[in-house]
Amino acid sequence: VGTFLQVVVNGLLVGGLYGLFSSGLTLIFGITRVVNFAHGDFVTLGMFGAVVLFTSLHLNPLVAILPIAVAAFLLGALVYQTLVRRTLTIPGITAMDAQHGQMALTLGFSILVTSGLLVAFGPSPRSINGVLDNTYTAGVLYLSQARLVAFGIALLAFVLLYLGLTRTLYGKAIRGTVDDNDMASMVGINTNRVYVLSFSVGIMLTGIAGDVLATYYPATPLVGQGFLIIAFVTVVMGGLGNVAGAFYAGLLVGIIQQATATYVAIDLQNAGIFVAFVLVLLFRPQGLLGGRRVTA
Amino acid sequence: VKISSKARGYLGLVVLGIAATLPFWLIQSNFVLSVVTLTFIFMLASVGWNIISGFGGQISFGHSIFFGFGAYTTAILQSSINLNAWLGLLCGGLLATVVAALIGALTLRLRGIYFTLSTFALTLTFAILANHYGSLTGGAVGLTLPFGGTRPANFQFGNKLWYYYVALGFVVLGFLVAKAVLRSRLGLQLRAIKDDEDAARASGVASFRIKLATLCISAFVTAVSGAVYMQYVGFIDPESAFGATVATQIAILGLVGGAGTLWGPILGAAILVPLQQLLNSSLSNLPSGVNLIVYAVVFIVILWVDPRGLVSILRRVYRQWGRRSLVGRGPDQVAESAANKRTAALSITGGAMGGGELHDGGDESTPRGR
Numbered sequence: 001v002g003t004f005l006q007v008v009v010n011g012l013l014v015g016g017l018y019g020l021f022s023s024g025l026t027l028i029f030g031i032t033r034v035v036n037f038a039h040g041d042f043v044t045l046g047m048f049g050a051v052v053l054f055t056s057l058h059l060n061p062l063v064a065i066l067p068i069a070v071a072a073f074l075l076g077a078l079v080y081q082t083l084v085r086r087t088l089t090i091p092g093i094t095a096m097d098a099q100h101g102q103m104a105l106t107l108g109f110s111i112l113v114t115s116g117l118l119v120a121f122g123p124s125p126r127s128i129n130g131v132l133d134n135t136y137t138a139g140v141l142y143l144s145q146a147r148l149v150a151f152g153i154a155l156l157a158f159v160l161l162y163l164g165l166t167r168t169l170y171g172k173a174i175r176g177t178v179d180d181n182d183m184a185s186m187v188g189i190n191t192n193r194v195y196v197l198s199f200s201v202g203i204m205l206t207g208i209a210g211d212v213l214a215t216y217y218p219a220t221p222l223v224g225q226g227f228l229i230i231a232f233v234t235v236v237m238g239g240l241g242n243v244a245g246a247f248y249a250g251l252l253v254g255i256i257q258q259a260t261a262t263y264v265a266i267d268l269q270n271a272g273i274f275v276a277f278v279l280v281l282l283f284r285p286q287g288l289l290g291g292r293r294v295t296a
Numbered sequence: 297v298k299i300s301s302k303a304r305g306y307l308g309l310v311v312l313g314i315a316a317t318l319p320f321w322l323i324q325s326n327f328v329l330s331v332v333t334l335t336f337i338f339m340l341a342s343v344g345w346n347i348i349s350g351f352g353g354q355i356s357f358g359h360s361i362f363f364g365f366g367a368y369t370t371a372i373l374q375s376s377i378n379l380n381a382w383l384g385l386l387c388g389g390l391l392a393t394v395v396a397a398l399i400g401a402l403t404l405r406l407r408g409i410y411f412t413l414s415t416f417a418l419t420l421t422f423a424i425l426a427n428h429y430g431s432l433t434g435g436a437v438g439l440t441l442p443f444g445g446t447r448p449a450n451f452q453f454g455n456k457l458w459y460y461y462v463a464l465g466f467v468v469l470g471f472l473v474a475k476a477v478l479r480s481r482l483g484l485q486l487r488a489i490k491d492d493e494d495a496a497r498a499s500g501v502a503s504f505r506i507k508l509a510t511l512c513i514s515a516f517v518t519a520v521s522g523a524v525y526m527q528y529v530g531f532i533d534p535e536s537a538f539g540a541t542v543a544t545q546i547a548i549l550g551l552v553g554g555a556g557t558l559w560g561p562i563l564g565a566a567i568l569v570p571l572q573q574l575l576n577s578s579l580s581n582l583p584s585g586v587n588l589i590v591y592a593v594v595f596i597v598i599l600w601v602d603p604r605g606l607v608s609i610l611r612r613v614y615r616q617w618g619r620r621s622l623v624g625r626g627p628d629q630v631a632e633s634a635a636n637k638r639t640a641a642l643s644i645t646g647g648a649m650g651g652g653e654l655h656d657g658g659d660e661s662t663p664r665g666r
Contacts, residue, residue, distance in 0.1 A: 035412060037357075037544075083596075087603040096490070100355055101603020103412070104551040107544055108599070111592035118585035221585075225540055229420055232413045240409065268428055274421040278402065281414060285406050 002140035007258045013147040015254020016154035019247035021209040021227065022234035023158060024202035030241025031178055031198040033095075034084055034102045038110035040228030042203050046072060046210020047219035048117060051126045054214075061128060061215050062149070065208055072207025076200035079109060084199065085192070110224075117221035125218035132215050146216035153212050157205055158247050164201075165243065174198055178241075226270065230257075233277040239287020249288060252276075311562075315464055319457055329456055331573040336463035337525045339565035342549040343470040344517030347477055348510045349547065350556035353490030354408045358415025359546045361399070361422055362392040362515040364537030366522025371439045371532055372432065381451035385523035392519030393512045400511040405504055416543060423538035438533030441526065451527045459528045466524055467562075470517045475558055477513060486510055490556070518546070552595045554607030563606045568595060 025039045049068045053059040087093065087101040132146035165171040177184040177194045185191045217223075234253050238245030253273055260272025280288065323329050345359045369391050370384030379387070403414045426433045433439060446454035453459060477483050485506045488496035497503050526532055536542060553564025571594060575587035602609045 029409075035409065083600070086600055090603060093603065096353055097604050100551060100555060101599055103355065103357075104548060105596060105599050105603070107548065108592045108596040111588055112596075115585035115588035115592065119583050119589070123584075229417055232417055236410065236413055265428065268424060271421055271424045271428070274417055277414075277417060281402050281406070281410065285410065 003262065006141055007262050008255055009141055009143065010147070011255030011258035012251055013144075013151045013254070014258070015251035016151035017209045017213050017250075018227075018230055018234055018253050019250025020154040020157055021206040022231045022238065022246040022250045023161065023243045024205035024209070025231045026235040026238060026241055026246040027161070027205075027243050028199050028202035029235065030243070031174060032080075032084070032195045033099055034106070034199065035099065036202075037103055037107040037228070038079070038113065039106075039206060039231050040224030040226070041110045041113040042072060042075075042206040042224070043210040043213065043227045044117065044219065044221065044224035045075070045113060046207035047214040047217070047223065048121065048126075048210075049207070050211040050214035051128060051219050054128045054131070055126075061131060061211055062153075065153070065211050068207050068211045069204050073200045073204040075207075076203030077196050079106075079203070080196050080199040083109060085195075110228075114221050114224070121221065123220060123222075125220045127218040128214055144216060150212040150215060154209065157208055161201070161205060162244060170197065229270065230273065233273050236277060236285075237280045237288055239289055242287055242289060245287050245289040252288070312468065316461075319460060326456060327577070329460060331570050333456070333460045333463050333528060334525075334573060335565055335569040336460070336467050337521050337528065338545065338549060338569050339562055340463070340467050340470045340521035340524070341518045341546045342553070342561035342565050343467065343474055344514050344519075344521065345546050346550045346555060346558075346561045347474050347514035347517065348507070349514075350550055350554075350560060351474075351478055351483060351490070352486045352507055352510050353556070354404070354411045354507060354511070355547065355551075355555070356415045356514075357412055357547050358417075358419035358543050359515075359518045360419045360538050360543040361415065362396060362518040363522035363525070363542060363546065364419075364422060364426070364532075364534075365392040365395055366519030367526035367532045367537050368426070368433060368439070368522075369519075370523045371441055371526050375439065375442050380449070381523075381527055382449075385451070385520060385527075388523045389516045389519045392515045392522075396511045396515030397508065400508040404507045404511065416540075419538045419543045420540060423534045426534035426538060433534065436534065438531055438536075441530040443530075463524055463528070466520060470520070471558070471562070473513065473517055477510065478558065482506065482510065548595060552598050552605050554605030557605075557607040560605055560607045567606070 021039070021043055024042075025036060028034055028036050028039075046068055049071065050061045050064050053064040053067070054061060083105045084102050087098040087105065090098070093101075132144075132149055134145040136143045136145065136148075165174060173184070173189045174194055174197070176187075177189060177191050181191045184194070230253060234249045235246050237252065238247070238249035253276070256272050256276050257269045261269035264272060318332065319329065323332060341359065341363055344362070345356060349355045349359075366385070366388035369388035370379075370381055373379040373384045373387060374381055399415065399418060403411045427436050430436070443452070446452055448458070451462075453462075477486075485496065485501045485503075488499070488501050489503050489506060493503055522537070549564040549568055550561045551564070552568060553562065554560030568591070572587075572591050575590055598606060598609070602612070
């Protein structure tokens with residue numbers, strides 16, 4: 001029972017971050033219809049950002065959240081305006097061709113990021129030592145301080161996103177654009193700005209997740225590829241475009257991953273997620289939460 | 297300003313003629329020969345990919361599943377029960393078709409995006425499984441083909457030139473399969489599904505079954521490329537069979553060339569695979585990663601110019617050139633050509649009747665901005 005509890009707690013704690021960057025991906029997809037193949041690399045960039053700020057300026061990763069969030073937001077806007085928007089401004093292009101072009105372009109950006117990081121930092125893992133290193137014991141449980149803090153930040157960021165989407169005028173504009181973008185632009189919403197904003201916010205959340213993850217997970221240029229897959233699986237489990245669903249599914253994915261690693265085999269931990277993914281596709285393709293969509 | 301289907305056929309024969317004689321005037325070293333042979337192999341993989349992803353609009357980022365099954369099946373059958381390699385190739389194709397049917401049954405009832413995400417997730421799952429269950433696949437170490445001497449009946453050639461022509465032959469076969477699909481009733485139904493799946497279903501197209509059948513054909517072609525790769529290279533491991541690099545490579549070749557056009561994957565592979573191979577070898581004294589940066593920049597630039605790929609770029613250039621050549625002709629001809637253009641834009645199946653190419657963006661309405 002002790003092991004089982006430990007597995008669940010570990011899964012939940014890492015799952016919070018999965019949930020955070022997956023809600024970023026699903027936010028982007030739900031609003032802009034962009035399938036972002038570079039999503040995992042924004043996690044990597046967040047991690048390397050934290051590592052660089054820590055090793056060069058001794059900046060605590062928790063303080064570094066702020067500059068990294070701003071940088072990720074701006075980078076997201078840049079990627080949207082230069083790569084994604086380009087596919088929408090070609091005369092005569094169909095929405096489907098545009099979407100396929102976006103997949104290939106974001107994939108190209110992903111290769112640029114991984115290779116660029118490889119050139120700059122080499123393939124060996126880099127980690128942040130000496131921050132949040134404590135471990136607490138609660139009964140039979142061992143709790144790492146870094147993981148607890150990371151979970152807290154993920155939860156906080158998600159709640160802010162949720163409130164932003166449901167309670168603010170910006171959120172209202174976003175939801176209106178998703179429902180009917182022609183109508184939205186008729187009532188004076190700048191829909192392009194809505195798309196840029198959602199894309200940037202999605203990337204910002206992902207960057208934050210990367211920054212916090214770096215406190216206990218070593219960064220390598222290729223680390224993002226695994227996170228991309230986790231994010232893909234998570235957004236489908238949560239229901240495509242469902243921000244809250246993605247967060248809950250992230251927690252579940254974390255638990256499944258930990259359980260597979262403990263009870264089956266550690267190198268099969270991601271295969272366990274995919275089995276769950278296939279089951280979801282079979283029985284609940286609309287997502288585990290069903291029709292409750294926050295953004296639509 | 298339209299190329300007739302006859303002219304297109306001749307163009308195809310000319311391209312084939314050039315490809316078949318390359319070893320006699322351009323290819324002077326074994327290195328170049330192997331680059332072009334690998335180009336043909338990935339070209340075939342992408343031609344297969346194009347059948348479901350291009351013609352049907354269901355973008356797969358996991359055709360490496362079929363590539364890997366093709367490669368592993370022939371290798372395992374050959375090393376365990378000493379099966380003939382040509383039969384192994386056939387078995388690989390059939391097994392990949394079965395896998396395709398299972399994956400399709402799972403995902404093709406849903407919208408295309410589920411297919412994209414699932415294929416990508418599944419190919420990496422197969423990579424993990426192939427790593428873990430090493431007794432069958434050799435695990436991370438990989439599988440090396442047993443060398444049985446030079447026996448053409450068993451896909452073992454002494455002269456590397458044979459592999460070149462076998463690979464080229466399979467590309468031609470794959471191309472003809474793709475062309476047959478596009479020209480058939482199946483191809484028309486696929487196009488209807490790609491343009492508007494709801495409308496296609498409303499007019500009686502059994503979209504799920506059509507997509508499933510197409511995926512099976514597509515998987516078979518790509519699996520053959522995997523088997524040829526195995527026989528040519530003689531080595532496979534989980535990463536080079538199911539890994540993300542192969543998975544995305546196959547799709548990128550098609551997307552950069554022009555998904556949904558017959559010549560797209562041919563053009564994409566002819567440009568990108570040699571580029572990649574040359575970068576890998578000639579820039580190897582640079583830090584690792586620089587070659588991939590150059591590769592990525594090249595294909596980003598191409599897609600930035602036109603997200604529909606090279607064929608679309610060529611078509612625009614050709615049309616521009618044609619329009620310019622109209623200046624100075626009689627007004628009748630100009631009016632006639634304008635009328636032609638209008639009907640081309642109006643007819644839904646314009647390309648299909650003409651020469652087996654997909655509609656060239658005749659839809660002038662701007663996308664919905666998403």
